[in-house]
Amino acid sequence: MNFQDTRDLLWLAGGLYGVAFFIGLLKTFKNNFSLFREAPFIAISFGFIVHTRALYFRGLDVHGCPLGNTLERVQFILWSLILAFLILRLLWRLDLLGSFCAGLSFFAGWLSLLFPSLDSKYWLLENYQRLFSNPWVELHASIAIFSYGIFSLLSIVCAMYLVQHKALLDRATGKLSSFLPPIHDLEHAAFRLLLIGTLCLTLSLIVGGMHWLRHPEYVTSIKLFITLILWAGYCLLFFLRCSNILFGSKFSKASIALFLIAMLSMGFMSSKDKSSTILQPQQTSQE
């Protein structure tokens, strides 16, 4: 384990989230499981510190906010998700939400690390230019990714809603459903997260749009199209929820579906048209 290496640190952070997730599950499902009460929260906190350090090292490598490949974008979203959870945790005690967040960060984080092709070392290219031509673009990208973090938290809250909703419809009295928050509270939380996420995404688009007007050559048409579609999707979702047309389980399903679409479109969100060959991690390690 090299504590100066980004990937090693990301593996470690994912592992710590995994530990938090499994301790959280054991605490929920096993009556006689006794461990330090705050153990999952401490594991998440350490994971977050390691995660931050990993992204910091990668930021030094790329001379900016590390959002140049799919792995970086996924990791930045997961980091935003944990940050949003930790901020919420200061206000409310949300142990089960923490377990869900840790679980998602563990699985998505390790999955993204398992495929080296997602982590192209673009900054080692000879003709590499800084990812972001100016600080405003960097601000645009970081706010956009932070909004994705909020949307991932929204998806988790919606998933919790659906689990509780299904348990109530099925008359199930499992331990998970009895520990989950009430559906009324989850729906309120989901609405507020949607509001914050949509505001962040809108702000990000305004900042990015100002740059695009001056330098349209930096933005591919597919990125522009997908970004606008996603933004319109979240705005529509917000409008439908506000006007009480879409709510309850349908709203939750729509939120999760929209987030999955956003995740799937991550590969098209590159700012520059990289026509040159990108070095893979294996290739660079041989050098």
Added chain:
Amino acid sequence: MQNQSLHLLGSSHHVADLGIREKINLPASAIDEFYQGLRQLPGLEECLLLNTCNRTEIYGAANNGFSPNLLCEYLSEFRKIDYDFLAQHSYQHSGEKVVKHLFEVSSGIDSQMVGETEILGQVKKAYEDACTRNAAGKMLNRLFQKGFQAAKWARTNTGISKGQVNLGNVLCELARRIFGKVSNSRLLVIGAGDVAESALEAFKSRGSQAITVTGRTFDWCPLSRRKPDELAEKYGGFALSFSKFQESLHHFDVILTSTASGKAMITPTEVQLAMKRRPSKPLFLIDASVPRNIDEKVARIDNVFLYNMDDVSAIANENLKTREAEVDRCRHALAKKAIRIWEQMSVQPNSISSINQSVTPNS
């Protein structure tokens, strides 16, 4: 007396689901007529009807020549149910097994919600009804007095009544999973029976302030202060006119029906209208009536959660799984008591009659 034996024909949640129980269950208005016919069965000397939402049971003391199938024939004829269908969804016991069954019923371990206490009151009420009609004699008097004693012993000496088996507490837990704090949710109770009171107690004890009660008797006799407004006053709630409750559904988060009207009081159309006026707020409906008061199609409406007695009981019993060992211990002890009592009843008929002479329903 020496030639007498005990017989039982019954149908309960163990052998019949809610829909079938609705067919077998006797309406209150038909009980007099049912008793009249029952007492005319050849060989049947004593009889008692236990008719609750979860069970319909006929207890009888008869000559040894009595054919227990007559009970089944009579009930199927009275309720206009096919004999084979009834036989398939009922049970028959004789002798010692009747004693054991009654002990289990009155102690609550045979109930759908294991360990619940309401059944003992219902058994006492059934016994009083039979005595009032002079249908119960020495044999059934002794049997039921021993049944009450056994129930008391079981509750005092075993843990079958510990934990949350109470309908009201189960409903509060469900309301918490939907709305969060129970104190914030607005409750409407339609009807004024035991179930309604149990729910009111549970909600009130959790700090619920917005309690409203309505019932058919409220409109029938508005000046006589019948039960719904008495209940509302007792729990610091409001009384709502029965004729207005259907147009006020949207004001409430939790609605419980517990009446014996025998028809659907809340239909999908009414609930759909209510949900249009509270679109994003869930609605929790509990139908604690048999026959049901809420059309089951209501459950298909988005954001509406409909539970009936079977559902609530199933949840309560799920909560009680940890008590299974205690229930087994109780059942075992009651079986031993039943054998002893049956031996006394069959070997010492004279002492039975001397004991029964002093037994009255009021005692």
